[in-house]
Amino acid sequence: MDEANTILEVCRDGKLDSEVVLEGETFSIGRGSSTFDPDLSLDDPHSWISRRHCVISQALGTWWIEDCGSRNGTFIRNGDSLTRLKNKTQLSGSDVICITADADETGPTSTWELRVIDPSATVTLDVSLTSNLAPVADEPAVRWDAEAMTLTILGRGCERTVELRKQGQDLVAHMASRNADHEGDPVVCSVEELLVAVWGEPDSWDKYHPPTPENLRDLILAVRKAIEPNSGSPQILQNQRGVGYKLRTVPA
Numbered sequence: 001m002d003e004a005n006t007i008l009e010v011c012r013d014g015k016l017d018s019e020v021v022l023e024g025e026t027f028s029i030g031r032g033s034s035t036f037d038p039d040l041s042l043d044d045p046h047s048w049i050s051r052r053h054c055v056i057s058q059a060l061g062t063w064w065i066e067d068c069g070s071r072n073g074t075f076i077r078n079g080d081s082l083t084r085l086k087n088k089t090q091l092s093g094s095d096v097i098c099i100t101a102d103a104d105e106t107g108p109t110s111t112w113e114l115r116v117i118d119p120s121a122t123v124t125l126d127v128s129l130t131s132n133l134a135p136v137a138d139e140p141a142v143r144w145d146a147e148a149m150t151l152t153i154l155g156r157g158c159e160r161t162v163e164l165r166k167q168g169q170d171l172v173a174h175m176a177s178r179n180a181d182h183e184g185d186p187v188v189c190s191v192e193e194l195l196v197a198v199w200g201e202p203d204s205w206d207k208y209h210p211p212t213p214e215n216l217r218d219l220i221l222a223v224r225k226a227i228e229p230n231s232g233s234p235q236i237l238q239n240q241r242g243v244g245y246k247l248r249t250v251p252a
Helices: 166-180 191-199 211-228
Strands: 009-013 013-021 026-030 052-058 062-067 075-078 081-084 094-103 105-115 141-145 151-156 158-162 235-241 244-246
Touching: 026 075, 081 141, 141 166, 166 191, 166 211, 166 244, 191 211, 191 244
Parallel strands: none
Antiparallel strands: 009 013, 009 105, 026 052, 052 062, 075 081, 075 094, 094 105, 141 151, 151 158, 235 244
C-alpha cells in the first residue's frame, strides 16, 4: 500500500487479517446487517460484535475512536493497560483497539485487534472532543437487541439495561424495527399500527374488551417510566400530536 496513506491494520488473535486504507472523516466498524453496512465488517457468527460497534474519525489532524453504544464494549490496549472506552478518545501510535470476537464463561476467547498506522505522525492533543468539537451521540436513546431481547438506555456517556414486560417489549421491538427500515430515523407510528403490534390483529381481539387508545396510552406511560431520564418530559418515546408516537433508537 502507498506509504502516504493512513492504514488500519486488522488482526485476529495476533495474526494479521487485512490492511485497510482509512479514507474520509469517519470510518465505521461492526458486523453489519441488512440495514447497515459498515466500512469494516468483522466476522462474528455469535453476535458479540454490534452491528454498528465503533467509529474511527479524523479531527484536528489526528485520529479518534468512539464506541457507538455497543453491547460488549470497545477497549484500548496500550502496553499492559486495557481500558474500556467511555468517551471519544484520541488514538496514539501505540494504541490497539480491541473488540471481543468470541467468549465463554471464562471471558473473551478471541479478539479483533485494530491499529491505526499514520505516517503523518500526529501529536497528542490536550483537548476533548466530547464537549464541543465532534458531536457524540449524547441524546437519550435506546438500543433494542432483537436477538438477545434486551433494551439498553443510552445517553450522556452512560448506559443501563432495563427489563420490560412482554407488551412493552413488543412495542419497543416494533418501533425499533420501523426505525431500522428507515436508516435509523425515528418513524412516527400511528395509534392503530401500535395497537396491532402489541395486541395482534383485530380479528383476534376480545370482542367485549378490545384494546383501546387508552390502553396504549397507559402502556406508553409505563414504558416511559422505565426508559426516560424524566418521564414527565419524554425525550426517547415521544408523542406526535394527532398522529401517534416515535422512539429514538440507535443501531444494535
